[in-house]
Amino acid sequence: MPITIKIPTPLRKFTADKDAVQVEAATVGEALRALDGRHPGLWQKLVDGDGADAKVKRFINVYAGEDDIRFLDGLATAVADGAEIAIIPAIAGGG
Amino acid sequence: MPSFQDHLSSVKSSVREVQPEAVRDRIAAKAPMVLVDVRERDEMENGFVPTAHLLGRGHLEARIGKVAPESDAPITLYCAGGVRSALAAWTLQQMGYTNVESMAGGFGRWAQHGLPVETRKSLTKEQIARYSRHILMPEVGEEGQLKLLAAKVLLVGAGGLGSPAALYLAAAGVGTLGIVDADTVDLSNLQRQVLHTEDRVGTPKVDSARKTLSGINSDIKINTYETRVDSSNVMELFAQYDIIVDGCDNFPTRYLVNDACFFLKKVNVHGSIFRFDGQVTVFRPGVGPCYRCLYPEPPPPGMAPSCAEAGVLGILPGIVGVAQAIETVKIVLGIGHTLEGRLLTFDALQMKFRELRTRRDPTCPLCGPNPTVTGLIDYEQFCSMER
Numbered sequence: 001m002p003i004t005i006k007i008p009t010p011l012r013k014f015t016a017d018k019d020a021v022q023v024e025a026a027t028v029g030e031a032l033r034a035l036d037g038r039h040p041g042l043w044q045k046l047v048d049g050d051g052a053d054a055k056v057k058r059f060i061n062v063y064a065g066e067d068d069i070r071f072l073d074g075l076a077t078a079v080a081d082g083a084e085i086a087i088i089p090a091i092a093g094g095g
Numbered sequence: 096m097p098s099f100q101d102h103l104s105s106v107k108s109s110v111r112e113v114q115p116e117a118v119r120d121r122i123a124a125k126a127p128m129v130l131v132d133v134r135e136r137d138e139m140e141n142g143f144v145p146t147a148h149l150l151g152r153g154h155l156e157a158r159i160g161k162v163a164p165e166s167d168a169p170i171t172l173y174c175a176g177g178v179r180s181a182l183a184a185w186t187l188q189q190m191g192y193t194n195v196e197s198m199a200g201g202f203g204r205w206a207q208h209g210l211p212v213e214t215r216k217s218l219t220k221e222q223i224a225r226y227s228r229h230i231l232m233p234e235v236g237e238e239g240q241l242k243l244l245a246a247k248v249l250l251v252g253a254g255g256l257g258s259p260a261a262l263y264l265a266a267a268g269v270g271t272l273g274i275v276d277a278d279t280v281d282l283s284n285l286q287r288q289v290l291h292t293e294d295r296v297g298t299p300k301v302d303s304a305r306k307t308l309s310g311i312n313s314d315i316k317i318n319t320y321e322t323r324v325d326s327s328n329v330m331e332l333f334a335q336y337d338i339i340v341d342g343c344d345n346f347p348t349r350y351l352v353n354d355a356c357f358f359l360k361k362v363n364v365h366g367s368i369f370r371f372d373g374q375v376t377v378f379r380p381g382v383g384p385c386y387r388c389l390y391p392e393p394p395p396p397g398m399a400p401s402c403a404e405a406g407v408l409g410i411l412p413g414i415v416g417v418a419q420a421i422e423t424v425k426i427v428l429g430i431g432h433t434l435e436g437r438l439l440t441f442d443a444l445q446m447k448f449r450e451l452r453t454r455r456d457p458t459c460p461l462c463g464p465n466p467t468v469t470g471l472i473d474y475e476q477f478c479s480m481e482r
Contacts, residue, residue, distance in 0.1 A: 008372060009369060009370045009371055009372050009442075010369065010370075010399065010400075010405075019442075019444070019445065057392075058390070058391040058392040059390055059391075059392050059393055059394040059395075059398070059399075060394075061389070061390070061451075063451050066450065066451050066452045067451075067452050068451070068452065068453070068454065070456075071454050071456075086440075086449070086451065088374075088438070088440060088451065089394065089399065090346070090367075090389075090390040090393065090394055090399065091367045091368065091369035091372060091374060091399065092343075092344065092345050092346045092349050092367055092369075092393075092399060092401070093255070093344055093367055093368045093369045093401060093402040093407055094252055094254060094255055094256040094257070094341070094342040094343050094344045094366060094367055094368055094402075094412070095252060095254035095255055095256075095278075095288075095342075095343070095344030095401075095402060095403070
């Protein structure tokens with residue numbers, strides 16, 4: 001079973017308007033890599049750095065299930081088959 | 096047929112009377128006494144004897160057991176002049192209460208003698224009618240409605256989110272509503288900002304808000320501030336309120352509202368929208384996470400376009416703003432589970448709500464154990480930095 005990555009509205013212009021992308025991965029980092037493979041440029045939009053110290057940008061939250069991966073193992077957070085990863089950007093509108 | 100006078104004198108001869116001064120002394124000495132006011136509700140509006148249970152005469156027999164479960168409990172009844180309390184005392188004796196007395200001269204003599212009077216705001220007849228659907232529910236009741244009427248809630252922004260939130264909070268009887276917004280009504284606002292109307296285009300939003308809200312509920316106080324919240328005015332403004340409802344439209348103000356709420360220990364009911372997406376949560380300073388725990392940094396300029404640039408479904412703020420109003424009312428009433436520790440996201444296109452966990456960040460520069468933000472900062476600069 002693949003991993004489902006939920007794409008928020010502001011990023012759908014980079015995923016050909018798809019609101020979810022399915023990838024094969026064992027960690028959140030691998031999933032975002034696979035997403036970037038499918039839709040090049042997304043890694044840079046979401047992540048600072050490239051190597052082992054790569055971190056999700058601080059104005060974007062990535063959730064594995066219900067939990068923010070910043071409070072788990074970051075990009076190394078393991079994801080099981082069928083898991084859902086949600087990318088939640090800060091939004092400020094209200095007017 | 097026995098006359099009322101005959102009945103009353105027979106009742107009075109079998110009911111012990113006590114002078115107001117003796118009751119006062121017992122209250123002062125905290126002597127055991129179940130003091131019961133048997134007057135009608137509207138008679139209590141000018142005050143009552145401290146410590147009295149306001150049971151009224153009508154349901155006395157049904158309600159006395161709650162305040163006096165033992166049949167030998169020392170019960171003292173009073174009314175306005177001493178007649179109804181004597182009759183009520185006689186009735187309680189018939190029920191089997193053995194230690195009942197009636198206060199001579201009632202509340203009238205009590206007040207005349209200059210004895211201490213307590214006033215508790217009770218709902219007026221009109222309020223009871225207006226809020227009857229609230230009062231019917233035990234989770235709110237009259238006590239809850241009084242809490243709502245005593246609550247002071249500030250809405251930051253009278254726009255997309257502030258409009259529906261304000262309409263419902265006013266209707267619900269939140270007693271003091273503050274509204275801060277520097278803008279004037281624009282035609283492009285009417286697609287979603289349901290507080291405002293065509294004939295108010297060009298007039299200050301806060302004035303328009305006041306007109307609409309006082310038309311819905313003239314029973315509440317509406318304070319308006321035609322200004323932009325900034326570091327110079329936020330502390331003084333927020334200090335006057337219990338709960339802050341954040342419906343602003345930009346990142347600098349989001350961080351400003353968050354920090355000011357943290358420093359003043361005010362609950363921040365957060366809502367934000369973008370195109371078809373909404374987010375709602377509650378930040379309770381020092382207890383749950385804050386906005387900086389959730390989003391440590393704002394997106395760089397250009398990364399997060401505003402609704403003015405990217406558009407927003409006009410109905411979306413209805414869902415999000417009303418969710419903020421519900422959370423606000425729950426917080427005032429102290430009922431249910433708020434969104435503290437949870438981020439509710441809403442996707443209007445999929446019509447899906449989703450719940451994500453939020454946590455206090457041990458590295459939070461504001462509410463973490465080693466804070467670096469210890470006062471208000473320059474928020475425009477904070478949000479315009481390229482990182």
